[in-house]
Every structure is written in structure tokens, then in C-alpha cells.
Amino acid sequence: MNNNHSLVAVVKCQTYKREDVQLAVHKGIQLIGGLSTIFSGNEQKLLLKPNALSGKTPDKCVTTHPEVFRAVAQLLQESSFHLSYGDSPAVGKISTVLAKIGIKPVADELNIPLADFEQGRMVSFPEGLRIKQFKLVNAVSDCDAIVSLPKLKTHNLTRMTGAVKNQFGCVAGFSKPEFHVKLPSAQHFSEMLVDLNHLLKPKLFIMDAIQSMEGNGPGSGDPVNTGFLMFSTDPVAMDSIACLILNIQPDRVLTNKIGAETGLGICDTNRIRIVGDDWHQFVKKDFNISRGPQIESGSSWKYRFARKLLTSKPVIDPKVCRCCNICVEQCPVVPKALFWKNENHPQAPVYDYQKCIRCYCCQEVCPYGAIRARIPLFRKIFDLIYPF
Ligand code: SF4
Ligand code: SF4
Incomplete structure (x- = not known):
């Protein structure tokens, strides 16, 4: 990114066949200038950060596909970079989740060690817009630079999860649910994500959008063939182009808007140079993503009424x-907004919507896709009258 424009490469890739993905990854990296223009001579130890939200098989589209991980890792190894990898899933042991999603077997085959995503240390960030210190996993301080490998998916709180949100996994353990409690609104949560990206400054983003997730994302949505990979050094520009393809105005995703306002990247698509294959062919006009209004948090009756x-x-x-x-x-809230009516659990848990902060952590972690976001009737009518 320079001050005037950012570069995003969109490369057609319709299957996870190994050779196809490898070709697309090589092409994409060349289109954004090649590895030598992205990494300085001092950046030799790279951390690969895929999305490993939960231990579902790759066909469910919850996680970055192992063939994308493989192609990127091999390309970087050919250029003599030293790699490590990892993520901190929402639930489950890290190595078990990484094995289930197919990334650990690839990493083992390529002799890439698992980085420390269990333990972390506090890092102060006084210039943060919303958050002045983060507890970051040790994997981050043990590397010279991060290569972020997001998956394109919907998200109930932030509308989409892509390049900017992928770094949330670099926050250590219990700090993640704490952020949900402290920052229940999409605005504040997005400010935190942007702060985190300013602090971590990943050098390269490669988005797996060969198949993406629509609907009940990020953990239980529906896979959809989108047929491309994206490459950029600017996460805001990458997510903004993803928005164009998903037919949603880029600044409706608050990490894009705030990211642009704070200089993390460029959201104005007139200032993003798109190279590679014609992106128009990938547009999904009816992609199932939340397009309606997002209500800020607050305790006044107006807020409570609007939220309801x-x-x-x-x-x-x-x-x-x-x-x-x-x-x-x-x-994450105390006392919990979701509880058992009967200690023996013969029936599904029930919600206390007065306590619920709508963080959707419960929906994100349900391994069976039993939790969905229900849109109130008034909002459906509102959306019909004022379509986004
Ligand atoms: S019930 Fe679900 S959405 Fe509500 S606060 Fe708890 S985890 Fe978040
Ligand atoms: S199946 Fe899903 S909804 Fe039911 S208890 Fe487990 S996580 Fe909760």
C-alpha cells in the first residue's frame, strides 16, 4: 500500500486440486510484485496463520483449506523462509483441531513446527483507538513477520470474517471472550480488531475463497463455490474487494470503514488496483450475508428498544x-445468558435475552450447527422498505 492506492490480486481457482492451487498461488504472488518486494532481508522467520476456528472437515468451509496452506508454505520454503504455523481455535485442543482440519498433516509433511498459540504475554499499544494492550500468543513474538491465510465467511457480529478478523486468533486464550464482553457492539469490536492489525502488521494476506461460507457463519454456514484466491499486503483493501464480490458496500463492514479511517488500509475501491482475473465473474449477487443495520451498545431505553x-x-x-x-x-457473560433448565440436560439450553450481549460465541462454537441468528419480524419489514 502507498498513500494513494493498494493492490489486490484476484486469481481464478475453482478446485482444491493441488496443482491448480499451486499455480494460482504462484500467479497471485507474482501479480502483487513477488516475495522480494513484500519481505525485507531481515524477515526470515514467518508465521503462517490460517483460520482454524474449529475441528470441522475442510468441506464444511469453516477453516482455511489445507491445500492453500500447502501451496503457500511450499512457495515460501522454496524461497528459504523458515516457517511456523498455528491458530487458537474457539474450542478444543489446538493440535487436535489442526489435525482434524487437515493442516497439521501437511505441516508435518513439510516439517513446519507448530508455534506457541497456548501461552502469551502482554504487549502495550498506547496508540490503540479502543485497546491499549493486548495479550498476544508467543507465536507472534517468536517470528519476524506474519503471513495471514484467512477464509472468506460470514460472521454474525462483524458481517464477514476475512483478512482483518483473521488476526483475532493471535490473541491469547481467555482474552478473546473477555473482549466479547467488554466490546459487545460491532463498532467497538471492530475497533479492537483494527487496533490488533495495526499492532501485528501482517506482511502478506492470501485469502481462501475457492469455497466460501454464507449464511450462518462463521462456524455453521453453508459452503458456496466462489472460485478464487486473493492476494494483498493490505487487509482492508482485500476485505473491501471481497465485499464488492459479495455484493455488499465495503464500508458496511466496520473493520473496513475503521481500518480506512485509521490508516490501516484502503476501503475506497476507486483507490484499489485490482489485478489478475476479471473479478466481475465471481460476483455473488445473492450471497447470504447480513446487510441490515447494526445497533450500537448502550443502556438507554432507546438502545434497548432499537435492539429488540x-x-x-x-x-x-x-x-x-x-x-x-x-x-x-x-x-462469556457472567452470569451466563444461556443455561440449563434441568441439571441433567435432557432439553436444549435456554437463553436469557436480557443478559445476552449478542456476541454469537455460542453460535460460533456449536459443533452441530444447532444455533442460528433469528431476524425479528420488524427488521425483515425494515429491510424490505430500506434494502441495503
Ligand atoms: S448467549 Fe450466546 S450470544 Fe448471548 S452472550 Fe452468551 S454466547 Fe453471546
Ligand atoms: S448442540 Fe449446540 S446448542 Fe446444543 S448444547 Fe451443544 S453447543 Fe449448545
């Missing part, structure tokens, strides 16, 4: 729920 009328809320499908207790465990 316009904000979606999590609901459990009792026919799908297997009473595993994971959602109750993960609900």
Missing part, C-alpha cells in the same frame, strides 16, 4: 441440539 426491534438474536433448534454443553461453557 432490529437486532437478530441467537436461537437453538432443539431438534438439532445434542445437549453437549459447549455453548453454555463458552458464553
Whole structure:
């Protein structure tokens, strides 16, 4: 990125066939100038940060596909970089999740060690807009630079998860649910994500959008063939182009708007140079993503009234729920907004919507996709009258 424009490469790739992905990754890196223009001579130890939200198989589209991980890792190894990798999933042991999603077997085959995503240390960030210190995983301080490998998905709080949100996994353990409690609004949560990116400054972003997730993302949505990979050094520009393709105005994703306002990257698509394959062919006009208004947090009656009328809320499908207790465990508010009516758990847990901050952690972690966001009737009518 320079002050005037950013560069994003969009490269067609319609399958996860190894050779196809390798060709697309080589092409994309060349289109944005090659590795020598991205990394300085001092940046030899690179951390690969895929999205490893939960241990679902790659066909569910919850995580970065292992063939994308492989192609990027091999390309970097050919250029003599020393690699490590990892992420901190929402639930489950890190190595188990990475094995289930197919990334650990690839890393083992390529002799790439798992970085420390368990422990972390406090790093102060006085210039942060919202957050002045983060507890970052040790993996971050053990590397020279981060290569971020996001998956393109929907997200109930931030509308989409892509390049900017992918770094949330670099926040250590319990700090993540704490952020949800402290920052329940999309605005504040997005400010935190932008702060985190300013602090971490990943050098390269490669987005897996060969298949993406729409609907009930980021953990239980529907896979959809989108057919491309994206490459950039600017996460805001990358997410903004993703928005164009998903037919949503880029500044409706608050990490783009705030990222542009704070100089993290460029959201104005007139100032983003798109190279590679014609992106228009990938546009999904009816991509199922939340396009409606986002209500700020507050305690006044106006806020509570607007939230009730316009904000979606999590609901459990009792026919799908297997009473595993994971959602109750993960609900970050105290006392919990999700509880069992009966100690023996014969029925799905129930919500206390007065306590619920709509962070959607419960929906994100449900391994069976039993939790969905329900849009209130008034909001559906509102969306029909004022379509976004
Ligand atoms: S809703 Fe999902 S996470 Fe919660 S108890 Fe049921 S199956 Fe488990
Ligand atoms: S019930 Fe779900 S959405 Fe509500 S606060 Fe708990 S985890 Fe967040």
C-alpha cells in the first residue's frame, strides 16, 4: 500500500486440486510484485496463520483449506523462509483441531513446527483507538513477520470474517471472550480488531475463497463455490474487494470503514488496483450475508428498544441440539445468558435475552450447527422498505 492506492490480486481457482492451487498461488504472488518486494532481508522467520476456528472437515468451509496452506508454505520454503504455523481455535485442543482440519498433516509433511498459540504475554499499544494492550500468543513474538491465510465467511457480529478478523486468533486464550464482553457492539469490536492489525502488521494476506461460507457463519454456514484466491499486503483493501464480490458496500463492514479511517488500509475501491482475473465473474449477487443495520451498545431505553426491534438474536433448534454443553461453557457473560433448565440436560439450553450481549460465541462454537441468528419480524419489514 502507498498513500494513494493498494493492490489486490484476484486469481481464478475453482478446485482444491493441488496443482491448480499451486499455480494460482504462484500467479497471485507474482501479480502483487513477488516475495522480494513484500519481505525485507531481515524477515526470515514467518508465521503462517490460517483460520482454524474449529475441528470441522475442510468441506464444511469453516477453516482455511489445507491445500492453500500447502501451496503457500511450499512457495515460501522454496524461497528459504523458515516457517511456523498455528491458530487458537474457539474450542478444543489446538493440535487436535489442526489435525482434524487437515493442516497439521501437511505441516508435518513439510516439517513446519507448530508455534506457541497456548501461552502469551502482554504487549502495550498506547496508540490503540479502543485497546491499549493486548495479550498476544508467543507465536507472534517468536517470528519476524506474519503471513495471514484467512477464509472468506460470514460472521454474525462483524458481517464477514476475512483478512482483518483473521488476526483475532493471535490473541491469547481467555482474552478473546473477555473482549466479547467488554466490546459487545460491532463498532467497538471492530475497533479492537483494527487496533490488533495495526499492532501485528501482517506482511502478506492470501485469502481462501475457492469455497466460501454464507449464511450462518462463521462456524455453521453453508459452503458456496466462489472460485478464487486473493492476494494483498493490505487487509482492508482485500476485505473491501471481497465485499464488492459479495455484493455488499465495503464500508458496511466496520473493520473496513475503521481500518480506512485509521490508516490501516484502503476501503475506497476507486483507490484499489485490482489485478489478475476479471473479478466481475465471481460476483455473488445473492450471497447470504447480513446487510441490515447494526445497533450500537448502550443502556438507554432507546438502545434497548432499537435492539429488540432490529437486532437478530441467537436461537437453538432443539431438534438439532445434542445437549453437549459447549455453548453454555463458552458464553462469556457472567452470569451466563444461556443455561440449563434441568441439571441433567435432557432439553436444549435456554437463553436469557436480557443478559445476552449478542456476541454469537455460542453460535460460533456449536459443533452441530444447532444455533442460528433469528431476524425479528420488524427488521425483515425494515429491510424490505430500506434494502441495503
Ligand atoms: S446448542 Fe449446540 S453447543 Fe449448545 S448444547 Fe446444543 S448442540 Fe451443544
Ligand atoms: S448467549 Fe450466546 S450470544 Fe448471548 S452472550 Fe452468551 S454466547 Fe453471546
